[in-house]
Structure formats: C-alpha cells, structure tokens
Amino acid sequence: MESNNPSREFTVIGHRGARGHAPENTLLGFDAALCLGAHWVEFDVQLHDGELLLMHDLRLERTTNGKGRLDEHTFAQLRTLDAGKGQQIPTLQEALSLIDQRIGVNIELKTWNGTGAAVANVLREVVAQGWPLDKIQVSSFHLPELYEFHDLAPEIPIGVLLCGVPLDWAGCAVELGAGSLNISDEFIDERLIADAHARDLKVFVYTVNHPDEITRMKAIGVDGIFTDYPDRALA
Template identity: 30%
Template sequence: HQRADYVEIDVQRTKDGKLVNFHDCTMQRTTNIEDLYPNRPSYRVSDFTWNELRRLDAGTWFHDDYAGEPIITLDDVIRHIQHTRTGLLAEISPCSQYGTTIATDLADHLGNRRDYVTKALDRHRLAVQSFQTDDARTFHTAQPDIPIGILDADRPTDTELTELSQWADQINPQHTVTDQTLVDRVHQLGMDINVWTVDEPGAIRTMAGLGVDGIITDYPQTLTQRG
C-alpha cells in the first residue's frame, strides 16, 4: 500500500533448515521468545525449529496494532509478492552462526523456485545483497543470473570498487558515506548503487538528486507520495 518497488528482507535459517525472514541475530528484542521458551541458553534463530518459531509474536514490540504478527518464511514472502509488481531484495544474513552456508542455502532455495525467479528476473524484480563479500561471491557463483549487491557501512575504496565490478552488480553503501563522486564511479564501473537506510525527507531528496539507482528506506511513502 506504500507502493515500494521492492521489499527488503533478511534471510536466516532455523534449526531444522527452514529459511525465514528475520533481521536481528537474536530474537529477544522483537519477539516474546523469552516468555514462551524461558531459560534457553541462546535465542538465535538457528537454535529453534520452525514449529517453535511460528508460535512467536513478532509484532507487539513495534505496536499493539501488530500484536500476534508471526515470523514468516522466505516462501511466504515470495507467495505474497510473486503476482504483484513488487520486487524482492533479499539480504543474506550476516549473523556469524551461518558461515557461508546460508548463501548456499539461499542459492539452492531460489534454484528450486525457477518459476518465480525467471519471471522476477525478466521484470528486474529480484536481487540479493550481503555485507560479507565471501557470502556474496558464494551466492553469485551458484546463481550468476541473479543480481548480487555488496552492502557497505563504510565508503568502499576505489581498489575495492574496481575488484567488485568484475563480478558484482550493485554497490549498496550507507547513505552517509555516499556522494556524487561515489555514485558516478559506481556507474562508470557498470554497477548500480542503492543507498541505505534513508528515512529523513531531506536526505531522501539529496540521495535522489545524486542519481542513485535505489533508496532503501523504512518510509517508502515519503518517496511515492506526490505533493
């Protein structure tokens, strides 16, 4: 309803191998996991089965209106968007418990969803991104047709950009380290640039003015509302 071009999700894996959308590396901040499963030694996504996780309330922390909102799987996300105009930008979780196996899992999973992937790629509606260059390379090697982006909180050096341009499709830096020189250089090297997380209207205007290819924001309606 906010007319975003893409939804951005974070892919993690449950103890029994189910791929789910969850941001934090542990679940105490945004769910009632400690109430439901007290005294567990760890509250990482990978320590719980999907049957355990599907019982959680992942909405109340944000607002009472979202009480009872469940954690959803990657397949749920795909099911919601595959017949719409909305694309998917899937981040390979940087949580340390996965090593590069999460990149392989995501590649395998999308490989088994050729129906969705083929259509999404035809419409430029699917990409994967990662803070970990190793994960990005692992994914890219397995699924070279799916655009891959490198997330960066710091400004990438020119050496890094040149090396990444040999195989990556997107450079996705934090907006605070992004300026015209960086945008132009990324474009010159044949890649796209998507900046994150740009929530303040002035910053959104500034980034749009630099000619970035995408703006990752919590408030897409700021961009889609025409005054």
C-alpha cells in the first residue's frame, strides 16, 4: 500500500487522558492532555447506580484506593475514593464540562446493559447545546452495545474497537455505519489499513508509546494513535 500519504492528517489521541503523566480517566489527566497539545482525548465510561462514571476496570484496586468491584458500591461511596493524586472518579458530564469543546473526545462504552443508551442521552444534549459532531466519537469492543448507541443517536460518529483482524477486514465497521477502526498495535496490518481507507474509514491504533513505534505508525499510513504520551507523538 502507499505509505505515509503527506496529505493525511495524523491525529494524536491522549489515552485515558494522558496516562503517562497523570492518573487515568481523571480530570487532572484531561488537563494534562490539553496542556500537552493532544488533538483528542479518549476515556472509558461505565453505567452504574444511574450515573455514567469514567473507569476502565470493573474492579477498583488498580486505579483507586478502593477494593472490590465497582458495581458493589454506591455512587456516593465511589465518589469518596482517591483515583490518584487526590482525584475523584469523574462523571461523563464533568469530563465534557472540563474539556468544553477544546479538543475531540473519544468515549469508549466499557459496559453494556444500558451504557450506550445513557451516553446517547448525554451526547444528544451537548450536541444540542453546540458541541460539534466532528469532535465526538463513541467506540466499543461490545459491538451490540455500540449498535444500540448508533441506533439511538445515528448522527454521532462511532468507531469499532478491535483486538484482532476480522475475516472481512474492515467490513464490520461498514456494517455498523462506523467512521473508523480503532485497532490494537499488536494486530495492525497494512492490508487492513488499505481496506479501511478504500472504504473511506479512518484507522486509529492503540496504545502506541515508543517513539520508534510512533514513527512506524506514521510510515504505514494510519490516521492517528492513542498514546499515554501525547507529547512524544507531537514532538
């Protein structure tokens, strides 16, 4: 395939904020991504106790001073936890209020059973208030949940998350009406990139942190990367 098309914009997406510099999925992390110049920021959303919380794991131990499963605690209990450097586990609305359209947001639906519908309700509201559609994307590995979200808010762009290469290459993203494939750096395949671009899809790769790998991603023609170190990708 043709590599490194100079006309193709390379998008730097801060992974869970700027995880290499600040606690992941926190307001402090989003501030760091903004200060470092990231074009977009990515974060994980779970629906629990009627609230949309930013949290990657289903358990609390790795990223907070809490113990057990997130769904074993009330919202009030979860808000007392330290998510790193004194940060609370934020809500989706708090994250959007902080970012305030300054950069794009990639919202990953981390849980199912209503997360997509709840996120759709929030995003329809912020779009009605003026948030541009070209600064929002919703993604998920759980494609049925992503499909449900897209059915409820078809105007909001979506991305299909993959940790492998499907038999139909980028066909699953087309079937869902997605605008991008977001794929693991372990499985990036130049044939997949070519197929996605032929279908007018973008390809974003996660999680790329080493400078050599950042250079390689640019050379093989991907559209952008998710990275814990946005400053490295922008250097």
